[in-house]
Structures are given as structure tokens and as C-alpha cells.
Amino acid sequence: MHFRRRLAPPLDDSTFVSAAAPPPITAQSAVIIEEPCGALLYGDNAHQRLAPASLTKIATALVAAERAVLSEIVEVQVDGAELAATTDSTVMGLEPGQRLSLRDLLYGLLLPSGNDAALAIAEHVGFTTTAFVDLMNDKVEQLGLSDTHFTNPHGLDELGMYTSAFDIAMLGRELIRQPELAAIVRTTTYQPAWDGPPLWNGNRLVYSYPDSLGVKIGYTDEAQQTIVAAVEREGRRLIVSALGSSSIYEDAVALFEWAFASSESVCREPGVSALGGQTMELNEVRPDLGP
Numbered sequence: 001m002h003f004r005r006r007l008a009p010p011l012d013d014s015t016f017v018s019a020a021a022p023p024p025i026t027a028q029s030a031v032i033i034e035e036p037c038g039a040l041l042y043g044d045n046a047h048q049r050l051a052p053a054s055l056t057k058i059a060t061a062l063v064a065a066e067r068a069v070l071s072e073i074v075e076v077q078v079d080g081a082e083l084a085a086t087t088d089s090t091v092m093g094l095e096p097g098q099r100l101s102l103r104d105l106l107y108g109l110l111l112p113s114g115n116d117a118a119l120a121i122a123e124h125v126g127f128t129t130t131a132f133v134d135l136m137n138d139k140v141e142q143l144g145l146s147d148t149h150f151t152n153p154h155g156l157d158e159l160g161m162y163t164s165a166f167d168i169a170m171l172g173r174e175l176i177r178q179p180e181l182a183a184i185v186r187t188t189t190y191q192p193a194w195d196g197p198p199l200w201n202g203n204r205l206v207y208s209y210p211d212s213l214g215v216k217i218g219y220t221d222e223a224q225q226t227i228v229a230a231v232e233r234e235g236r237r238l239i240v241s242a243l244g245s246s247s248i249y250e251d252a253v254a255l256f257e258w259a260f261a262s263s264e265s266v267c268r269e270p271g272v273s274a275l276g277g278q279t280m281e282l283n284e285v286r287p288d289l290g291p
Helices: 051-066 079-089 100-110 114-125 129-142 165-176 179-185 248-262
Strands: 014-016 029-035 041-046 074-077 099-101 210-219 224-233 237-243
Touching: 014 248, 029 165, 041 165, 041 248, 051 100, 051 129, 051 165, 051 179, 051 224, 074 100, 074 114, 074 237, 079 114, 079 129, 099 100, 100 114, 100 237, 114 237, 129 237, 165 179, 165 210, 165 224, 165 237, 179 210, 179 248
Parallel strands: none
Antiparallel strands: 014 041, 029 041, 029 237, 074 099, 210 224, 224 237
16 A cells, blocks of 8 residues: 655744644744654744754753663763852752763753753763764754754853754654653652752643653753643644743643644544655655654
């Protein structure tokens, strides 16, 4: 049997798959993607290049999980307190000489958004931060995402550091396809193997929004508030990204509520998929696009 893939139109300015108008949001750009087929339900300035803030850590986690074993022990070189004092970073609280599993560091990366964890992971997996960032950019290229470039593993503002709502949503899609990473981002609290306090998830949706699968939030002066969020409800899984927002939780919830209420599932139709507005036959799918 031969199905033709019907894909969403290109996300140039404003795209949505619903008879109802989308809600007003504060974000400068936003996207809604349906899993598992990657259908684009909504896009507003979806390919505009903007600062990602700590959404960068989604790519950091993907590369770390791909290149290393989560049970590996990492000898910490990073001083979290010093990093926080000198860069106003969020940290998990690492101290030089600690020995923690890569899994513990990933929780510290994705729950409290530890920049110290990002550097410790980068130095362990890539041997140098620069080499690790190269791996992050290689990953983006492998996924065919052309509006993203990283210059560090944590997301602090730097020249040449950018992503788009579409690209970062697709990276979030990759993350929740990895069972161990998906389990981390929906966790509310976690106790690492140390004498320090437990880690709490900074994403308020995991506590307050029904059916939330978590993912990641971020903030810098340049980026403003940023979010990638996922929700599974009534047999549908949707991913929302919003960049340049002044109210990420309200924006994300408004987009989820609108999409679930006013659009039918695209992924339930046999042979349907969407990615970047391209049209292709089932036997023409590129290997890096996934199922």
C-alpha cells in the first residue's frame, strides 16, 4: 500500500490547523507540534532566530545521553558557588572533587537548570567545552535544523547563540523520545547521591498543569522567558515552544488548551507526517527524521 504524506504548509509568518483563531500570547515566536508524526499544528514566527536561554540544555542532555552511559561517574571540576557569583548563573551546587553519576548531573541540568552541571557534563563527555559544543551543533545538523547554533552548553547569552521556536520544539521532541531523559524532565524532585539538598524542578507546569510531561524553561536578559513543554491528553501528545515571552506559563497553557479543544489529531491518520512544510512519499523519508 502506498500512502502520500500530507504535510503542514511552510511556517513563514503564521500557520495554524484549526477553524478557531489561536489565542493571543506574549511570545515573540511559538510552535505547536503533534507527536508521534511531527505534524505542525501552529506556528508564529516559527523560524525567527532568537536567544534560547536554558533551552540550550535540551541539546546538552541529548548529546550527553547519546555519547555516554548515565551510570558513569564524573569527577567534578566546576565550582558552582563561584560560577553563580561571577555569572549570576542558576546552579545545582557542585563542588570541585565531588564524584557524581552522569545521571545525577543530568537531573541537576534539567531540574534546577544548573549551569555548573552543564559545564561538568561538557567537560566529561567532550573532554573540553569547545569540543562538546561542536557535538551539540553536529546533533542539530544531523536533525536537519538550520536555525540553531550553540556557543556554550548552558545557554548564557553570547554572540552567535540562537535557535528558533521550530528547531527547539524539534529538539524537545527528540528529548521526550528518550525514555531516561523523558523521565527526568517530568520529575518534580530528585535526591542526588550527595549530602546536599534534593533538586526541585523549576518548571511550574509539572506541578500545576494536568497531564504535563515537563521539558524545560529558561530566562536571560536577551532571551526573556523561554519554554518547551509537552502534554499528553486523550491519546494525543503535543509539544509547545515559546521564545521571547513575558509569561511562558500562560502562553503555553493557552496554546495547549486551544490546540486540544479546536484541532483534531493529525497523527491518527495513516501515513500522515509533517516536518518543515515538505511533502514526500513514505518511501522517501530521510533516516534522520525518525518515525
